[in-house]
Amino acid sequence: MDTDVQRLRQMSGLVTPMALRVAVTLGLPDRLRDNPATAHELAPELEVDPLALDLLLGHLTTLGVAELTDDGYRTTDLGALLGADAGNGLNNQLHQDTAAGRADLAFIDLIHSIRTGEPAYPVRYGQGFWTDLAEQPHLRDAFDRQMNNRVRDSIPRIVAGFDWARFGTVVDVGGGHGSLLAAVLAANPGMRGHLVDLEESAAGARALFREHGLADRAEVTGGSFFDPLPSGGDAYLLFDILHNWDDERAHRILARCVEALPAGGRVLVVETLGGNSEFDLVMLVHFGGRDRELHDFERLAAAHGLRVESVTQVAGGRSLIEFTR
Structure with missing residues (x-):
């Protein structure tokens, strides 16, 4: 019983999660990686209270992400994983x-x-x-x-796990900086692509396509997927898009895809088909969305005259659902 109580206490505690987030926000993992310092030395630099900082560093030491040396606190190898250049996405995820x-x-x-x-x-x-x-x-x-960090390792399997070459042009709706579309085009030289996203992301996609020598086959339009989409695509791709929205807005996004869809065209939805309770709560709290099951997608799509043609397991727990009229 005592073990169960302790487990529940650890699961419900906010101290450690917030201590790690504050440490990342203050830049402590990077600042102390190669230059140990005391709380009193760091406090003026970080514009924080020295006593409070010492308490924070004490808990970080208990957690094993920092250690106390003769020269002050130093980031451990474990703590270095929280650094801005660690390449694992943790810093971007935790920084406030x-x-x-x-x-x-x-x-x-x-x-x-x-x-x-x-x-x-x-x-x-x-x-x-x-x-x-x-x-x-x-x-x-x-x-x-x-988003780039989330899909980076999965992209090669997504590209290899589906027959993209049968589409002359794929419109990547909400495609961000274009990492997936760039990989699809690079693997299929006969294809063209058209990415649509808000201008801030669209600018990054243009730069990425130029960098990879794809600018002649990849068009980019700055705009919202709630507005009319470019015509001319054989397939309209929604990669990790619909789970960010409630059903009302998911319907609006699908309606725009169907509006632009030519006869014989396809809507391609890549999502995780349920199964992660923690992620579902993240989607709810952040956006009011959720991961959906296949029957949820079938119901959404049916309202727009679409039916499931196939379901393909691709990578990272995601499935590619192909819809046709």
């Missing part, structure tokens, strides 16, 4: 002034989401997640980097 780190703080109002079915993000920040990204470019940039 990035899109994900900021959004996670809305979990303090999870009860609002459970009571209403609506996101908690606007309760904390006064407006929705996507509005914040539109108004604060550094949040948009952090979000795009987070």
